[in-house]
Amino acid sequence: MTLFTQWVYGEGKHPPGTAAHLFEELSVKDLDMADVNRGNRPLSPHITIYRKQLTAVTSILTRITGIGLIVGALLVVWWLAAAANGPAAFARADGVITSWFGKLVMLGSIWALWYHSLAGLRHLIWDSGRMLEISKAEKLGWAVIIGSGVLTLLTVAIL
Amino acid sequence: MAYLTDRKRATGLGSAKSGTHHHWHMTVTSVMLLGLVPLFVFTLGTVIGEPHATVAAYFARPFPALVAGLALLVGFVHFKNGIQSAIEDYSHGLWRKGLLIATTSLSYTAAAVAIFALIRLAL
Numbered sequence: 001m002t003l004f005t006q007w008v009y010g011e012g013k014h015p016p017g018t019a020a021h022l023f024e025e026l027s028v029k030d031l032d033m034a035d036v037n038r039g040n041r042p043l044s045p046h047i048t049i050y051r052k053q054l055t056a057v058t059s060i061l062t063r064i065t066g067i068g069l070i071v072g073a074l075l076v077v078w079w080l081a082a083a084a085n086g087p088a089a090f091a092r093a094d095g096v097i098t099s100w101f102g103k104l105v106m107l108g109s110i111w112a113l114w115y116h117s118l119a120g121l122r123h124l125i126w127d128s129g130r131m132l133e134i135s136k137a138e139k140l141g142w143a144v145i146i147g148s149g150v151l152t153l154l155t156v157a158i159l
Numbered sequence: 160m161a162y163l164t165d166r167k168r169a170t171g172l173g174s175a176k177s178g179t180h181h182h183w184h185m186t187v188t189s190v191m192l193l194g195l196v197p198l199f200v201f202t203l204g205t206v207i208g209e210p211h212a213t214v215a216a217y218f219a220r221p222f223p224a225l226v227a228g229l230a231l232l233v234g235f236v237h238f239k240n241g242i243q244s245a246i247e248d249y250s251h252g253l254w255r256k257g258l259l260i261a262t263t264s265l266s267y268t269a270a271a272v273a274i275f276a277l278i279r280l281a282l
Binding site: 069079084 | 208211242245
């Protein structure tokens with residue numbers, strides 16, 4: 001330690017911002033914080049006991065539907081490629097897409113498509129600085145859930 | 160005397176070290192898809208399950224073919240950039256590089272196959 005820092009911070013003291021200074025500042029009271037029996041202070045939430053919030057659940061569903069849509073998208077691309085290839089190839093792809101499994105994938109994809117679209121619209125609204133208050137954000141969450149269900153039923157009814 | 164403005168001094172010093180082009184790209188493609196997705200669902204939906212001749216004749220028309228081509232092209236590019244964020248959130252190192260290359264390749268390949276199929280149906 002230079003003579004100058006000794007003069008500024010006192011004999012044997014270290015300047016602020018150094019680890020040695022932090023150690024000097026630790027009092028007996030601070031050291032007690034390391035004791036596990038320190039009383040009833042709030043603990044950070046753990047994912048397994050944390051009550052899921054609507055905004056968090058609708059957010060992760062946005063990502064899941066977005067990634068999941070690759071299945072339906074690849075199925076449609078395969079069906080288009082088979083149509084371009086000729087009637088024999090088309091018959092195979094058409095058989096898969098109109099089977100119960102294909103219909104299930106298509107129904108799931110329609111819901112995922114509407115959900116992801118509405119959730120994306122929600123992000124555009126938030127990006128513009130609107131509806132960021134918790135009560136309004138939760139309303140948007142319900143709008144995405146209910147809206148995607150209604151749009152899916154409408155699509156199935158129309159098509 | 161310092162001639163640099165505060166704004167100029169701060170530019171590029173964020174943790175990302177670059178602009179917000181990824182976010183802006185997601186914004187642009189998501190707005191495009193808000194229009195393209197309903198059009199695609201209600202054009203494609205009318206011919207799924209129809210015989211081959213009907214499907215081929217339908218996609219030989221300009222509007223359904225352009226809607227399908229645009230929705231799938233913009234959709235796969237949006238998917239490529241969207242899944243990039245997910246991969247960067249959850250994986251690191253060699254896994255991250257491998258997954259990014261794989262998903263990028265898959266996205267461009269699927270878009271290319273879709274456009275080739277539509278051109279072949281149209282011609």
